[in-house]
Amino acid sequence: MKGSHPRRAFTLTELLTVLCILGLIASGSMFVLSATVRRAQRITSIESMIGTLAWARDQSFNEPVLLNCDFNQQVFEAEAVESKRTKRYRCSSGVQLVEASVRGAQIDQGKLTVEFHKGSCSTFALRIKSDNVGYSFDKWLVMLGPSGETMQYEHSQETSAALAKWLSQWANLD
Secondary structure (H helix, E strand, O other): OOOOOOOOOOOOOHHHHHHHHHHHHHHHHHHHHHHHHHHHHHHHHHHHHHHHHHHHHHHHHHHHHEEEOOOOOOEEEEEOOOOOEEEEEEEEOOOOEEEEEEOOOOOOOOOOEEEEEEOOOEEEEEEEEEEOOOOOOEEEEEOOOOOOOOEOOOHHHHHHHHHHHHHHHHHHOO
């Protein structure tokens, strides 16, 4: 007869310890994953707005384009007047259109409309922000009129200084 060898099994304590360790690892990775998703949403918001601005400027070489910012509805859109083609961006949760600045334009009842035509457009500055935890930002997106160059700034002072420098350079060319 063969000797009986007792089988070695895991105890309940060992199993619970392993489950606790796996739970801690999973919860830590979920935190990192959610931060990554929020960062991706922020980048997508900014890139969508820059894309809309660029599309409006490019389309304006062919036909007039109206750029609308609705601060109440949190919608940013560009509409080609003749072909009725539209590019629209609705702010995702947590991202807000805060203010816009265009020379000679006024915000009326929470809405701003600017017309681009023949490739010439005013310098346009749009402030967006988010106060979400792990995802907060406050940025100015600036599109320089005739050149169409788009830049991002963190502070109003940087934005004002860049716009003043750019406007003085264009004034010297005339």
